[in-house]
Amino acid sequence: MEKPKGELVIRTIAMPADTNPTGDIFGGWVMSQMDLGSAILAGKTAKARVVTVAMEGLSFLQPVGVGDTVTCYAWVEKIGRSSMKIPVEVWVERFRQHTEPVLVTRGVFVYVAVDETGRPIPVERG
Ligand SMILES: CC(C)(COP(=O)(O)OP(=O)(O)OC[C@H]1O[C@@H](n2cnc3c(N)ncnc32)[C@H](O)[C@@H]1OP(=O)(O)O)[C@@H](O)C(=O)NCCC(=O)NCCS
Numbered sequence: 708m709e710k711p712k713g714e715l716v717i718r719t720i721a722m723p724a725d726t727n728p729t730g731d732i733f734g735g736w737v738m739s740q741m742d743l744g745s746a747i748l749a750g751k752t753a754k755a756r757v758v759t760v761a762m763e764g765l766s767f768l769q770p771v772g773v774g775d776t777v778t779c780y781a782w783v784e785k786i787g788r789s790s791m792k793i794p795v796e797v798w799v800e801r802f803r804q805h806t807e808p809v810l811v812t813r814g815v816f817v818y819v820a821v822d823e824t825g826r827p828i829p830v831e832r833g
Pocket residue numbers: 757758759760761786787788789790791817819821825826827
């Protein structure tokens with residue numbers, strides 16, 4: 708069976724305030740959890756301020772429901788000069804079901820390390 712890849716970067720519970728008009732969790736909320744979680748990893752990797760420059764290949768595979776426990780896993784796939792490519796997976800444990808976590812969303816976030824004025828700076832490796 709497929710397992711989460713990468714490290715746990717953020718975990719939370721999907722709340723009623725985050726629903727769309729049909730009652731599922733709004734995709735934008737899921738994306739923001741992915742952005743928050745992978746930004747933590749990017750900041751830790753670069754040891755600098757980081758900004759999101761791109762989101763690539765986002766796929767919403769399954770809906771997220773109110774009360775689901777939402778966990779984002781991420782890893783650094785590639786470090787360029789100032790950029791970092793970070794794939795992110797979102798897994799949920801369904802509300803009040805004691806079943807295996809389900810992969811609901813995946814995508815790749817790209818961050819750039821920047822200085823205090825917002826200009827790109829090199830990411831130190833190692
Ligand atoms: C990120 C930002 C500083 C980059 O500035 P820039 O002048 O384009 O800088 P560069 O052209 O030198 O690119 C910097 C790096 O980003 C990469 N990059 C730029 N645009 C990209 C894109 N659309 N997709 C992937 N990578 C991209 C470049 O390849 C380069 O990588 P490298 O240094 O590893 O080789 C600038 O675009 C910016 O401030 N964007 C807004 C960020 C923001 O507000 N994000 C949302 C809130 S956090």
